Amino acid sequence: MNENYGTETGMNSEKPITALGFLADDDLSIPPNKMNQYEIGRAFYQLGKLHYDKSDLVKAEKNFIKAYQCTERPRDTFSILKILGFLIRIASEKLEDDKATTYIAEAEVIVEELTTILGSLNAEYFYNVGTLKTYKGDFEEARMNYELAYKKSKEENEPELLAKTLLALAVNGYNLKNFEKALDYLNQLNQLLKIIKKNYLSGAMFLFSAKVLTEMEMYDKALEHFSLANQVLQDKKCWNLYGYVLLGKGVVYKRSGNYDKALEYFLLARESIDKVTFRRLSDLIEQEVEDVNDNSVDLYLDKTNRKIKERTIGTIDFKHRFVLLEILFLLARNPGTYYDKEDLAKQIWKDEYNPLIHDKLIYTSVSRLRKLIEPKNDRGDKRKYIIRGKDGYTFNPQAKIRFHMESKTESQKTIGNIELSSPV
Secondary structure, three states: OOOOHHHHHOOOOOOOOOOOHHHOOOOOOOOHHHHHHHHHHHHHHHHHHHHHHOOOHHHHHHHHHHHHHOOOOOOOHHHHHHHHHHHHHHHHHOOOHHHHHHHHHHHHHHHHHHHHHOOOOOHHHHHHHHHHHHHOOOHHHHHHHHHHHHHHHHHOOOHHHHHHHHHHHHHHHHHOOOHHHHHHHHHHHHHHHHHHOOHHHHHHHHHHHHHHHHHOOOHHHHHHHHHHHHHHHHHOOOOOOHHHHHHHHHHHHHHOOOHHHHHHHHHHHHHHOOOOOOHHHHHHHHHHHHHHOOOOOOEEEEOOOOEEEEOOOEEEEOOOOHHHHHHHHHHHOOOOOOEOHHHHHHHHOOOOOOHHHHHHHHHHHHHHHHHHHOOOOOOOOOOOOEEEEOOEEEEOOOOOEEEOOOOOHHHHOOHHHOOOOOOO
């Protein structure tokens, strides 16, 4: 196929297949009898991108499909992968699993074809393989291919591709829970974008930096980066990520224990989106609203962030009170079940009960826990949460409690492991 590639497509045989294919503005080697299809395909692609940025994913999808129909293989192979990338992201947001699966399968076929089309495997090839591995959830394989793309994009002097690869590597680090590495790639990207000035990447970079900083509990910086993302996206007149910016700010306030402020942002995000099209985002918002918007709850328990919110006391930080937090969660998860000293010694301290060691330790720990979470009671009523009986301690089954989502990994997972902000 490589020997006949130039003549089959009417292109100069010395001109290699490019990342843009039929989307390239300066591609003048298309023969006259192909010009109409070529120009029409470019127009549909540009319309698709315009509607994508403006949050009209339905029209974006229609135009990307029409652009796809105007492509010609093998000339436009990389262009097809870009179009499929947009279609996969749209299907992910609309929670259309069947469509996403179909597009991913098509991308697999095309990536396989590239091994015979290309004379040598270039940076764009490895970038697309890494993205395909990300679709499949194979983040380690994705990392290795992105690292090859990173190396080759430097050798090939492809700064825009290098920028996309840095963002992809940051996303990969996030998926692998290596937040320090993700932040390092984002810092490299920030330096590069000061030179090449790609606003669409800048907005995605700031948005993703905010997500990484949130996971690292650097909440002030996270809020700053969400605002930077919003500023860049507004300047670009790009609105498809606005709801995600609002959601992200709400999550930051929730993580820092300011649930009222968090709820304001979640409700604003809910009002700002098309719930029919942005189904994934809508689901995430509703989960968050449900999680914080229940005035009947006496006690919110957030083990991940080691914060408790008592209805009258407010937010209580357990950041350095690991033992007290473990006691509270043991009792709260089993209200009405009594735990004696032997039970507590085994389950909290992982030790055999020794009265000389554990009696005072248990009494002191429970007393400290009560002082933290029990509202002041001037009427002499019984303890509201932790009750002591002849068989030990228990959590009051009449108290209304809610456990905050300890892990949102599953709810945040998208079809193909891809979000709208991910680079195509």
